[in-house]
Amino acid sequence: MSLPHRPGRPARTGGPRPLARTATVLAAAAALLSPLAGTGPASAAPQAAAADATVRVNTQAALGRLSDVARGVNAAIWDAHMNDPEVATLMKAADVGAMRYPGGSYADIYRWETHTAPGGYVAPGTGFDAFMGTVRATGAQPILIANYGSGTPEEAAGWVRYANVTKDYDAKYWEIGNEIYGNGHYGSGWEHDEHEDKSPREYARQVRAYAKAMKAVDPTVKIGAVLTTPGHWPDGVVGEGDAGDWNHTVLSQATDVIDFVSVHWYAGGADTTAEAAMTRLTRLPGELREVRNQLDRYAGADSPRIGIALTEINPIYSGYDDSGPGRVVERNNLYVDSGAPQTLGTVIEPRTFYAYTLDAPSTVPTIVPAGVGVGRIA
DSSP states (O other): OOSSOOTTOOOOOOOSOHHHHHHHHHHHHHHHHOTTTTSSOTTOOOOOOOOOOOOOOOTTOOSOOOOTTSSEEEOOTTOTTTTOHHHHHHHHHTTOOEEEESOGGGGGTOBTTTTBOTTSOOOTTOOHHHHHHHHHHHTOEEEEEEOOSSOOHHHHHHHHIIIIIISOOOOOEEEESSSGGGBSTTSOBOSOOOOSOOSHHHHHHHHHHHHHHHHHHOTTOEEEEEOOOTTSTTTTOOOTTOSSOHHHHHHHHHTTTOSEEEEEEEEESTTOBHHHHHHHHTTHHHHHHHHHHHHHHHHGGGGGGSEEEEEEEEEESOOOTTOOTTBOOOTTOTTTTOOTTOOSSOOOOGGGTSOOOOOOGGGSOEEOOTTTOOOEEO
């Protein structure tokens, strides 16, 4: 979601406080470990000393192994620093295995052949070949987003041909659009989509067309379809004329042609506190399990073949200029304290409105209370 302003998304409510929950668990554990504590008079006989215990940990055992592309970052063509030489060094040191391009919502206005994004800002030095140079220097794998909003299956197939035949980049992972459920079909719209029919049924039909065209060029590419995250809007919403909600409609028609699904997770808007964000994060494993349940339902025995990619995750999905103290903000968010420039429409390089410099990450103080699980920028 690289367009820094996302209007109209319904607010989400928070859950139990994580600190209170932790305290409750610790209190219960203490009661179990000391069942007689405080139950008798002060003169009660002393308890027998607990016997020593030996605990053996098998460090070779594991529940599973993360793939080499399990940890990734998003790169955006409006970021003039995305291909700075030091970026690849830092990404490699962070063990980044995947880099997504051209950047969230920009994907649905991006024309790869001309490196333009009508209606948006494209920073210099952010072309596809330059991006792939950074990817290779990092030792990562690209995740590319084909233009669904204003593109065609043929245009996407041309990009596959350029990337994997002409340039031999071996780009395997290709998403079909970005957050297409936000195209206005359910009322709130932030994603560009020029299709007359904006329903999940039409998206599924187009995914099949994109997959056919792209795999005709390179049968080894992996095609990803956009899903909503269970429990997050518009999950469960059935649009006018639809037989089901977004996920159930798309999966019922496209599981045989896709190789993974893409979901995004954001804790909330600019008024989200760090504590609320961490509480909501505890629900994420269950939400991803529900995605797998949906794949099991529609793909059956073929479900294990289809991966789940969490291609965007962040505490908030926008940083407004009215974010008060104690709120969570994204460090490089365009709209933090930007005032007047916060407008719907073209995304403009922030230096146009206010001067700033980039600090080294190591100089930015961060306070994370040990054991609490809630952090904030000091």
